[in-house]
Amino acid sequence: MPSRSPLSLAALASAAVNGLEPMRTQTLDATADDVDTALIEDNLSRHWVVRAPRTDVAGMRLDAESQLVGKLRSWVPFGLPEAEGVAPLRNGGRALVHRRLPGRAVRPLELLHRPALAASYGEAIAAIHNLPTHLAEEAGMPVYTAEEYRFRRLAELDRVAATGLTPVRLLTRWEHAVEEVGAWRFVPCVVHGDLAGDNVLAEGEKVTGVMEWSETRVADPADDLAWVSIGATEPAMRPVFAAYTAARSEPVDTDLVRRARLSGEFAIARWLLHGVHSNDAGIVDDAVQMLADLEAGVGDEPW
CATH class of the missing domain: 3.30.200.20 (Phosphorylase Kinase; domain 1)
Incomplete structure (x- = not known):
């Protein structure tokens, strides 16, 4: 239509x-x-x-x-x-x-110079993750166990590899990450699923609104930290993760930050898949360039 x-x-x-x-x-x-x-x-x-x-x-x-x-x-x-x-x-x-909700879109790099906003951002994500899982279940949102979600990533990786458009070093990096079973022992929680772009709004130093809840699921909390993990510098991330950890009602698993970075990298791969499936050459070219930049940035470092 x-x-x-x-x-x-x-x-x-x-x-x-x-x-x-x-x-x-x-x-x-x-x-x-x-x-x-x-x-x-x-x-x-x-x-x-x-x-x-x-x-x-x-x-x-x-x-x-x-x-x-x-x-x-x-x-x-x-x-x-x-x-x-x-x-x-x-x-x-x-x-x-x-x-229209009040506020303007939060950008990852501004969190470096605005620690109070970074803390509010982390607390907002924690508030989502602290939600009772039955709220998402009753609304008909997908529900995954940790192992089911790891297998979902494996299937996604196979589809990305099948395009032939992803650098081999990135595929190897992601394969090692997904096959490290111990890094995927998280407690599933309510996840917003799309905190990138204009979906988190703030006024002053306070998050005022969160938009676009159609990707909500019970899954890996790392997904909601992916955008800031890949879009901000490490010093900017620290107050976000500190506030997030302090506000969570459940203990935060030790591999959360690693999976958040991985989820951010996978978002580029999903953009590539979207371009391939929709036969949009512009999206494909954009994704291929982003993957090349990502490969240059991570080099041979372990995930």
């Missing part, structure tokens, strides 16, 4: 929320390429985000996310994208509309 225009998304927002009269609209980049997203400003200067799935799978994913977010309000110390209205779509499914 072709993407919807900002004007059509504004019309959906107006139908979803009583009294919402769109005045300005702009397209927003969505984490998923099967969801149309726009920012709407109404006649009362309120700002709204409308998301409309283009496929049945995307619609089910958004509905599961909405159900989960509705359960989390009293559990986390930051804002959530709670739907305030829905509008039926012509071909089935529904569009969801929520208020």
Whole structure:
């Protein structure tokens, strides 16, 4: 299905929320390429985000996310994208509309010079990981044991190797990592699954909101620390991990930091797979260059 225009998304927002009269609209980049997203400003200067799935799978994913977010309000110390209205779509499914959360996107490198924000970032991730796992289960999110998740990584590695586009040294590094069984003895917890990009918002030195919960699962806590592990310098990471460790309700396993780095590296491999599967040469070229840069950065160092 072709993407919807900002004007059509504004019309959906107006139908979803009583009294919402769109005045300005702009397209927003969505984490998923099967969801149309726009920012709407109404006649009362309120700002709204409308998301409309283009496929049945995307619609089910958004509905599961909405159900989960509705359960989390009293559990986390930051804002959530709670739907305030829905509008039926012509071909089935529904569009969801929520208020724009306050704050701006957190960037990894700024954490080096803003230790209070780094601590708030770590505490926010800990709050997610401290959530009761039944909340994710009841919303229909995937649930993995530690061993199941390790095998999932192995299968992913096989698919990456099959592309023939990944440097051999990286494949060897990842193979050693996944085959080191002792490094995968973690306690599964609720994981957001997509804390990169614009999904963590802050005002001043405080995390104010976390967006995009459709990738939530019960799995490896390292996945939520991947973005900061690969995107920030080691000094910037220290206050994040210190605050995270202090705020966790369960002991943090000794290999968490190593797996977080690995998860960040795997994110580039998944970007490559996405490009290959969608037959998008631009994404493939981008991913191949990122993998080459990663190989140059890690050299022969063990994972």
